[in-house]
Amino acid sequence: MPFCVQKCRYCAFLSFEAEGSPRKEYTDALEKEIKLRADREKENGTDRPVDTIYIGGGTPSVMDISSMSEMVKTLKRSFDVVPDAEVTLEANPATLGRKDGVMLAKLQAYRFMGINRLSMGVQSMDNDRLHYLGRIHTAENVTRDMDIIRRKGFDNVNLDLMFSIPGESGDDALRDLDKILALGPEHISCYSLQIEEGTPFGEMADSGELIEVSDEEDRETYHRICRRLAEAGYEHYEISNFAKMGVDPDAPSPYRSQHNSLYWNMDEYIGLGLGASGFLNGVRYKNTSDLDEYLSALKEGRLPVAEEHLNTAFDNISEAVFTGLRRREGIRYEDAVRAYLDTDDLQLKYPVSAEEFRDLFWDIFDEAEEEARSYAERGLLIIDSEGLKLTETGIDISNSIMSLFV
Numbered sequence: 001m002p003f004c005v006q007k008c009r010y011c012a013f014l015s016f017e018a019e020g021s022p023r024k025e026y027t028d029a030l031e032k033e034i035k036l037r038a039d040r041e042k043e044n045g046t047d048r049p050v051d052t053i054y055i056g057g058g059t060p061s062v063m064d065i066s067s068m069s070e071m072v073k074t075l076k077r078s079f080d081v082v083p084d085a086e087v088t089l090e091a092n093p094a095t096l097g098r099k100d101g102v103m104l105a106k107l108q109a110y111r112f113m114g115i116n117r118l119s120m121g122v123q124s125m126d127n128d129r130l131h132y133l134g135r136i137h138t139a140e141n142v143t144r145d146m147d148i149i150r151r152k153g154f155d156n157v158n159l160d161l162m163f164s165i166p167g168e169s170g171d172d173a174l175r176d177l178d179k180i181l182a183l184g185p186e187h188i189s190c191y192s193l194q195i196e197e198g199t200p201f202g203e204m205a206d207s208g209e210l211i212e213v214s215d216e217e218d219r220e221t222y223h224r225i226c227r228r229l230a231e232a233g234y235e236h237y238e239i240s241n242f243a244k245m246g247v248d249p250d251a252p253s254p255y256r257s258q259h260n261s262l263y264w265n266m267d268e269y270i271g272l273g274l275g276a277s278g279f280l281n282g283v284r285y286k287n288t289s290d291l292d293e294y295l296s297a298l299k300e301g302r303l304p305v306a307e308e309h310l311n312t313a314f315d316n317i318s319e320a321v322f323t324g325l326r327r328r329e330g331i332r333y334e335d336a337v338r339a340y341l342d343t344d345d346l347q348l349k350y351p352v353s354a355e356e357f358r359d360l361f362w363d364i365f366d367e368a369e370e371e372a373r374s375y376a377e378r379g380l381l382i383i384d385s386e387g388l389k390l391t392e393t394g395i396d397i398s399n400s401i402m403s404l405f406v
């Protein structure tokens, strides 16, 4: 849903100001795309149950309720959505309505649609920093929204926190985090601000008007955030993601994002909408990012795909390691090799031992092994009999380590 109330100053995402944008034409086209995609899967015999739906943006909560409801109905009629599917909606603060009654009605409508998880782009709990970022909301909006969201019975809420905002100290970021923790979300995503070219912040950085936070300070704040969240009972299950622990402290948190976990597990997903990406039947594809082209493709009854690429066996294992290393558990040799061989039932056909999976893995990544082991000797990577994972300090140079396997 590529529409927002206004563009944030750091935003390089595909989004347009909602006012004056062809929102109705867009949702009509999106519904056509949903049906076309579902029909194609059925014709090919590759349709399968849908376990998660993620309605992201942009700001989906700026869409009117009737368009959203039609879209969700079309999804449910077109695909076999399992009854207990995780259905997430990105709902930015201050976009749910001005009056309590309106907000409650909108949230009730979301519940009727089957939306059972909300993700709020809070970013900061400091009004000066929110204003600087170009966000439309205040810290008070966040507190009020959370109160109403809870009153409507949503019990799975993610809040996004941004850190390393220019002018913000590590202590400031920790204060923001404490305010977010006080709201008791089940899930918190923490990201450092990236200054992107082509955004107002990018131009300010070029002209020297904006001074980026140094890498050292950024990493120090990140580790302080990780420690604070661990103390508060959140499981650090992915580089940027933290989920509240359930009753069993040794079990994975029940609040891990099932949808995002699917990306990190190399599972397949259908991307729908302007600029959306998908991974389906071994093919990675990307829809056009040109709104006119998107609308006219669907008017002509064509899928709006702009690029597609059939993954090779090496693409599969490389992506499995790359995404797997983002998770706390890391990547197991067995899972990586299964991605390479594109099979789930290897063990049934030919019993393969853990040692053989390990040897197969390092045979494929022969050239990376020496450097990977040197990272392990420096305490940045753990390589054991099952697989590999980053250490807390290894996360700081995760891109360098991951690039060994690309």
Ligand code: SF4
Pocket (backbone or CB within 6 Å): 003, 004, 006, 007, 008, 011, 012, 013, 015, 057, 058, 059, 092, 121
């Ligand atoms: S709300 Fe999100 S998508 Fe919209 S402009 Fe701001 S950062 Fe970009």
